[in-house]
Amino acid sequence: MTESGRDPFSQLLYPMLSPQPAAGEVLVMELSRAPVEKSAESNRLRAELLDEFGDEIVATAQEMAAAFQRGGRLLALGNGGSATSAADMVTEMLVPLDGARAVPALCLTNDIAVVTGIGNDVGFNDVFVRQIIALGRSDDVVLAVSTSGNSENLVRGLAEARRRCMSTIAICGYDGGRLAREQVSDHCFVVRSSSVHRIQEVQMTLYHLLTELVQRALEGDPACA
Numbered sequence: 001m002t003e004s005g006r007d008p009f010s011q012l013l014y015p016m017l018s019p020q021p022a023a024g025e026v027l028v029m030e031l032s033r034a035p036v037e038k039s040a041e042s043n044r045l046r047a048e049l050l051d052e053f054g055d056e057i058v059a060t061a062q063e064m065a066a067a068f069q070r071g072g073r074l075l076a077l078g079n080g081g082s083a084t085s086a087a088d089m090v091t092e093m094l095v096p097l098d099g100a101r102a103v104p105a106l107c108l109t110n111d112i113a114v115v116t117g118i119g120n121d122v123g124f125n126d127v128f129v130r131q132i133i134a135l136g137r138s139d140d141v142v143l144a145v146s147t148s149g150n151s152e153n154l155v156r157g158l159a160e161a162r163r164r165c166m167s168t169i170a171i172c173g174y175d176g177g178r179l180a181r182e183q184v185s186d187h188c189f190v191v192r193s194s195s196v197h198r199i200q201e202v203q204m205t206l207y208h209l210l211t212e213l214v215q216r217a218l219e220g221d222p223a224c225a
Helices: 008-012 027-071 081-096 111-120 131-134 154-164 177-183 196-218
Strands: 074-077 105-107 141-143 167-173 187-191
Touching: 008 081, 008 141, 027 141, 027 187, 074 081, 074 111, 074 131, 074 154, 081 105, 081 141, 081 196, 111 154, 111 196, 131 154, 141 196, 154 167, 154 177, 167 177, 167 196, 187 196
Parallel strands: 074 105, 074 141, 141 167, 167 187
Antiparallel strands: none
16 A cells, blocks of 8 residues: 555556646636637637528528428448537438428448448448448438548548439548549538538537528428428
8 A cells, every 4th residue: 555545456457546737727728718719719610600501501591491391311420529419410311300291311321230241241342332232222312421531442432422423421520532623422511620520510510400491491491392
């Protein structure tokens, strides 16, 4: 046992339980400013996104609603944290709030047997292509979320969807990466930041906005029709 009454093994595993030096006033002030500064940066990026893409966002929602009225579905794609964003949007479509109309939607990362099977037998670069070939229909909307815009499997997935006459949407960060440069989507929305955290925060706002506008269009809101 040590003088503090804790054995060295416990101190190694749980250092946070040992006495810690008090944080200085300067550090406390920096920590208190950080959330405000980060929130302000996200809000600035949201405003820039709306300035650049506002009309296109509305038009995209209208096109999505029209596709869903024809019997189309949302197929969402993403890797890592972007996969959770894709799954979140799918959930919003399937289980809308306030009794709104549910939209058929699939997140193509959710079936782990399919994802690992394609990844193992064919290759991870085709993990979305193979599902789009098997599941996709002409009135479907394929939406890819990516922070970098450079994911090979997303580029291939959207390109395959376009070849099959599906509507395609990309939501990216940085400068849009390959998804923007190779023009594999009908609509490409870019959050122009190099911070993954800020990109994902603004992307979340964007896909929730798209979801809300789609629901309003399906309900016949003249502002969205």
